[in-house]
Amino acid sequence: MKYIPTIGLEIHAELKTRTKMFCACRNDPDEKRPNLNICPVCMAHPGALPVINREAVKKVLLVGAALQGTLADYTEFDRKNYFYPDIPKGYQISQYKHPLVSGGELLGVRLTRVHLEEDTARSQHPSTSSGQAPISLIDFNRAGVPLMELVTEPVIESAEQAGAFARELQLLLRYLNASEANMEKGEMRVEANVSVSARSNLAETGEAGPLGTKVEVKNLNSFRSVERAVAFEVQRQSELLERGEEVVQETRGWDEQKQVTFSQRKKESSHDYRYFPDPDLPSLLLSEIPEFSKEVLAKELPELPWQKRDRYLKLGFKLEDAEFFVNEPQFVKTLLDGVIEKTQSDLDILRLASNYILSDLRGYSTDLNMPGSIENINPETFVMLMQMIKTSNVSSRGAKEILAEMYKSGGNPETIAKEKDLLQQSDEGALKTIAQKIIDANPKVVADYRAGKQAALQFLIGQGMKESKGSANPEALREEMLKKLR
Numbered sequence: 056m057k058y059i060p061t062i063g064l065e066i067h068a069e070l071k072t073r074t075k076m077f078c079a080c081r082n083d084p085d086e087k088r089p090n091l092n093i094c095p096v097c098m099a100h101p102g103a104l105p106v107i108n109r110e111a112v113k114k115v116l117l118v119g120a121a122l123q124g125t126l127a128d129y130t131e132f133d134r135k136n137y138f139y140p141d142i143p144k145g146y147q148i149s150q151y152k153h154p155l156v157s158g159g160e161l162l163g164v165r166l167t168r169v170h171l172e173e174d175t176a177r178s179q180h181p182s183t184s185s186g187q188a189p190i191s192l193i194d195f196n197r198a199g200v201p202l203m204e205l206v207t208e209p210v211i212e213s214a215e216q217a218g219a220f221a222r223e224l225q226l227l228l229r230y231l232n233a234s235e236a237n238m239e240k241g242e243m244r245v246e247a248n249v250s251v252s253a254r255s256n257l258a259e260t261g262e263a264g265p266l267g268t269k270v271e272v273k274n275l276n277s278f279r280s281v282e283r284a285v286a287f288e289v290q291r292q293s294e295l296l297e298r299g300e301e302v303v304q305e306t307r308g309w310d311e312q313k314q315v316t317f318s319q320r321k322k323e324s325s326h327d328y329r330y331f332p333d334p335d336l337p338s339l340l341l342s343e344i345p346e347f348s349k350e351v352l353a354k355e356l357p358e359l360p361w362q363k364r365d366r367y368l369k370l371g372f373k374l375e376d377a378e379f380f381v382n383e384p385q386f387v388k389t390l391l392d393g394v395i396e397k398t399q400s401d402l403d404i405l406r407l408a409s410n411y412i413l414s415d416l417r418g419y420s421t422d423l424n425m426p427g428s429i430e431n432i433n434p435e436t437f438v439m440l441m442q443m444i445k446t447s448n449v450s451s452r453g454a455k456e457i458l459a460e461m462y463k464s465g466g467n468p469e470t471i472a473k474e475k476d477l478l479q480q481s482d483e484g485a486l487k488t489i490a491q492k493i494i495d496a497n498p499k500v501v502a503d504y505r506a507g508k509q510a511a512l513q514f515l516i517g518q519g520m521k522e523s524k525g526s527a528n529p530e531a532l533r534e535e536m537l538k539k540l541r
């Protein structure tokens with residue numbers, strides 16, 4: 056490619072808090088009845104006073120701590136002034152000069168800042184019958200919901216990297232219980248700034264030249280649209296430059312149907328917003344609030360997605376499997392980590408366990424016709440079953456049957472195996488008798504074995520399994536057979 060893409064992301068996430076950012080209204084993204092969670096503050100009635108939500112501040116600080124950013128000692132909230140029907144005050148309360156978090160890094164991408172602001176109301180434009188004037192409706196349930204904004208430096212180099220970044224951030228927000236971060240629900244919203252610059256800069260000077268003019272793409276409602284919109288813009292801008300034309304700095308939307316970006320408006324610059332500190336809110340001396348100290352926050356951080364991934368990779372998991380577990384915490388919390396704890400040194404058991412989770416349990420959990428729950432299985436009983444498989448006390452077919460039963464109604468694998476008659480015979484006396492019987496009945500095969508024909512042993516074991524009607528533990532039978540032959 057002749058042109059080098061550069062991408063910077065701006066990502067908004069609605070925080071999961073009990074109440075809104077500056078009032079006591081419930082923050083309930085699932086409330087379907089319009090204008091239920093509203094009050095004079097979030098409706099912008101004159102004279103109503105905002106109060107800062109402590110829980111929201113804390114969640115942003117936790118995100119900052121996880122990303123190794125610098126947490127502010129001092130912070131304040133600013134008014135970002137603009138008119139729009141969904142912003143009843145005529146300004147949005149945001150942070151400009153003193154964001155809660157500066158710097159930090161995710162998947163090697165440098166961050167500029169993470170700050171806290173409030174969400175807007177939601178406009179709807181229902182269709183009206185012909186002859187009637189068009190109408191717009193506004194639902195203020197979302198007005199004033201705490202919104203985190205994270206901004207990256209312009210250092211992302213491809214559409215895939217942009218997608219990977221957004222996915223990892225979603226995981227982090229979920230691990231921290233900071234946001235549900237569902238993109239389809241608008242709980243996480245990604246804007247991609249894209250530019251391209253001529254590769255020759257790099258080739259001639261050994262140093263990347265100045266960045267090209269950027270275009271901001273909005274309305275990206277899925278990770279796939281993030282990747283496709285970025286790829287589309289890189290292509291479009293490269294073609295413009297190739298034809299000797301210029302890229303115009305503007306905001307573009309993403310048309311999901313046509314899979315193209317389209318011009319929305321020429322971009323305003325920050326001085327148009329006339330930012331100034333909100334006189335209704337106190338500034339915060341964060342370093343003087345004990346619960347916001349770096350030490351306290353650090354202690355509250357759970358194991359983070361990338362730490363979990365590393366841990367599983369070090370245990371020898373395939374990247375794809377590790378990735379599955381990092382993304383599906385329900386298997387991890389209830390099962391996998393319990394197994395790991397119980398089987399520190401037994402990698403065979405761990406491998407078996409991860410295989411049975413990845414194949415059988417993963418299938419059950421998405422099968423609507425399969426009653427039950429992985430919560431019915433605890434690490435003790437699960438490890439017990441894996442031991443039975445390892446020592447061949449049950450066949451792999453038997454193990455699947457037992458596991459399905461455990462998933463349905465819990466219980467102990469040994470009990471289930473006995474009830475369903477799935478235990479393989481390992482009783483030494485019984486196996487000795489079978490081995491002797493087979494050896495006596497097949498003198499020619501025994502002679503073949505003694506003459507060095509390994510396949511003869513397999514035949515004898517097969518006959519023994521048949522004699523036991525499939526109930527013998529094949530490992531144990533093999534042992535007995537060898538003893539007799541020697």
Ligand code: ADP
Pocket residue numbers: 061062063064065206207208209210248249250266267268269324325
């Ligand atoms: P604005 O004031 O227009 O919002 P900023 O400089 O604050 O611009 O940057 C906003 C976002 O755009 C950031 O994510 C940043 O990384 C990204 N960005 C800035 N310049 C470029 C560029 N030339 N190409 C791609 N992204 C850029």
Ligand code: MG
Pocket residue numbers: 065
């Ligand atoms: Mg911007």
Ligand code: ZN
Pocket residue numbers: 075078079080092093094095096097098199
């Ligand atoms: Zn309110």
